[in-house]
Amino acid sequence: MVNHRYLxxxxxxxSEITYGNWVTHASQVGNDAAIKTVHRALDLGITSFDTADAYANTAAESVLGEALRGQRRESLEIFTKVYWPTGPKGPNDTGLSRKHIFESINGSLQRLGTDYVELYQAHRYDYETPLEETMQAFADVVxxxxxxxxxxxxWTAEQLRAGAALAKELKFQLVSNQPQYSALWRVIEGKVVPTSQELGISQIVWSPMAQGVLTGKYLPGQPVPAGSRATDEAGGARFIQDFLRDEVLTAVQKLKPIAEQAGITVPQLAIAWVLHNPNVSAALVGASRPEQLDDTVKASGIVLDDDTKAAIDEALAPVAVTDVEETYSVSPKTRVV
Structure with a gap:
């Protein structure tokens, strides 16, 4: 079963393994398969589920709501997000204005079939809306x-600090940040993580397996596997391209003997690596088939010894991205419509 950590x-x-339905639900897989996968996640002990209004232009929330229908609500932790364009994508259908936040939370709750969510997240930083307006709206939502x-x-370290200060002033908790983080993408370690630890904010990390590259299934010099995320033109393919360079794939192959020595699979190794960071509360995993979860949830509770962690870092050091400046280029300077 899956271990739990404080947020x-x-x-x-x-749950330190949290199920995320970006890319898959209402996009990469059909609704029946998506619902079966959510039910498998529940059977395996996953209690936390992450989605967003922008995923499949609101349809992913509806699929997750249907999949969770009939479950004991108090036994779940449901996360969703607001920022990216939704609906007809008009001038106010995006961003973190008070108007968009309130319209979005009401829509999300309706689609998810619940009166509340445990965690409501700003999907990016909105440079066009005063932070005070955004945080006041969030305070009122709470x-x-x-x-x-x-x-x-x-969010960047500076944005987290400013947001946490306003949250404290408005008497609510800013508890988490959801960045990309994996053994190949380590840009949060320089500033975001130390700042978060100081502020009492933890990370819910997405892409802990680097869009599937850290499973080892993509081989240097070989075509990508049929049906993999790299072939998904609906959205998955464009996010994985930077990891598909031969030098990256060659380095990843070095993880196989390390995993074998540790007695675990390469995907388990990748997830256990991010959970080794004490500032990480949860690793987001997705699946297009229920059986995929059977392997990844076993990463919960795995403790990597120092030699194993050092071997992973050594294998990936030439290709891992660590530049903290990458954290400053994620949120668009202007709203996307």
Whole structure:
């Protein structure tokens, strides 16, 4: 079964393997398969589920809501997000304005079939809306009982500090950040993680397996496997391209003997590596088939010894991205419509 960790400095516990439905639901797989996969996640002990209004232009939330229907609500932790364009994508259908936040939370709750979510997240930083307006809206969402906690995604260290200060002033908790993080993408380690630790904010990391590259299934000099994320023109393919260079794939192949020595699979090794970071509360995993989860959830509770972790770092050091400046280029300077 899956272990649980506290989210930031709050009293909320989340499953350290959290199910995310970006790319897959209402996009890469059909609804029946998606629902079966969610049910398998529940059977395996996953209690936390992450989605966003922008995934499949709101359809992914509806699929997750249907999949969770009939479950004991109090036994779940449901996360969703706001920022990216949704609906007809008009001038106010995006960003973190008070208008968009309130319209988005109401829509998300309806699609998810719930009165509240445990965690409501700013999907990016909005440079066009005063931070004070955004944080006041989030405070009101919490006070209205529509969200229990507030988090963000891909905010810089400075943005986290400013947001946390306003949250404290408005008497609610900013508990989490959701960045990309893996043994190949380590840009948060320089500034975001130390700042988060100081502020009582933890990470819910996406792409802990680097879009599947850290499973070892992509081979240097070989065509990508049929049906893999690299072939998904609906969205998955464009996110994985930077990891498909031969030098990256060659380095990843060095993980296989390391995993074998540790008695685990390469995907388990990749997830255990991110969970080794004490500032990480959860690793987001997705699946297009229920059986894929059977392997990845076994990463929960795995403790990598120092020699194993050093071997991973040595194998990937030539290709791992560590530049903290990458954290400053994620949120668009202007809203996307």
């Amino acid at each position: 930031g400095s709050s009293g909320l516990k989340v 006070r209205q009982g529509k969200a229990l906690y507030i988090g963000v995604s891909e």
